[in-house]
Amino acid sequence: MAFFVSVLGFAMVFLPLFAASSADLSSTFYSSSCPKALYTIQTAVKAAVKKEARMGASLLRLHFHDCFVNGCDGSILLDDNSTFTGEKTATGNVNSVRGFDVVDDIKSKVEAVCPGVVSCADILAVAARDSVVCFGGPTWTVLLGRRDSTTASLSAANSNIPSPTSSLSNLITSFSNQGLSRSEMVALSGSHTIGQARCTSFRAHIYNETNIESTFSTSLQSDCPFSGGDDNLSPLDASSATVFDSGYYKNLVNKKGLLHSDQELFNGGSTDSQVNGYTTSSSTFFKDFASAMVKMGNISPLTGTSGEVRTKCGKVN
């Protein structure tokens, strides 16, 4: 018992020194160094979403793909060049993630009000929240103070970003590797209430699988032929692609998940009851989604003097 207590004591005193420093993030991080930061980002996000609704979905996804690869450190934004290969060509990103021009535009507006202060990683976190709000989803307080990486990892991006062919157990493992629970995985997947997917991401699901409603799969096949049309788009939530609601979960219960991985959340397994619950209570979905977004945003941030604040999001200073 004494041994146990002393081990516990050791862990309590020393673990914080080694653990991810998400505790260093703060909602007031830019209150004095850049009081206009949040308003500047929000104004630019609203304008981008007004121009093209889907952009809000694309910005939300960028934050997710940033955080899952060695933490929320802006690594996804680094451009490849002759001597550097970043994450943009990873399987889950190539020909798929978008919104880099909008992020650059937001960054230049923020640089104009306070040069060298606001990180690209924080811009992604705030833009993700502001996008969800634009679609009528929940809001939350974004914790700030992330710094930007000076590196990126193509191999980590290839292995950490979940594939649309994932099984339920793959999905649970992929999120658990990032410190996120099964239930947080189900809540965060509700992001697929907005945005689009390419034919290549769901072709096998609509032609070769049985856990899909047949009129739904047939209707999708006209825009997603068996061969060709890889980049043709369909909404992830056909019931309301530009409204952040619980329509995604209602689709799943009706076997109308677009991706194989979506339907895995309601396919007779351990997550069925949570999906069912969200179909009848969008307020529970909103509450769980908001807290899971904060948790995802806390994945291994660089803080203090680690990393840097990039001047341009696509390039190390």
Ligand code: HEM
């Ligand atoms: C659970 C595992 C997940 C898988 C397997 C997955 C997979 C995908 C795939 C394949 C697409 C379509 C990409 C394309 O065809 O180009 C997509 C789109 C999207 N994903 Fe996920 N995703 C997952 C979780 C998430 C999470 C956690 C978020 C955000 C927190 C998210 C946000 C989005 C959004 C908003 C879009 C639409 C993007 C747009 O229209 O530009 N996804 N996802």
Ligand SMILES: *[C@@H]1O[C@H](CO)[C@@H](O)[C@H](O)[C@H]1NC(C)=O
């Ligand atoms: C569907 O399955 C058949 C037979 O296994 C295979 O030849 C074909 O490539 C698969 N198609 C897709 C889109 O996965």
Ligand SMILES: *[C@@H]1O[C@H](CO)[C@@H](O)[C@H](O)[C@H]1NC(C)=O
């Ligand atoms: C290539 O990109 C890396 C990472 O942004 C940067 O450090 C380096 O200066 C770039 N090289 C050239 C030639 O632009």
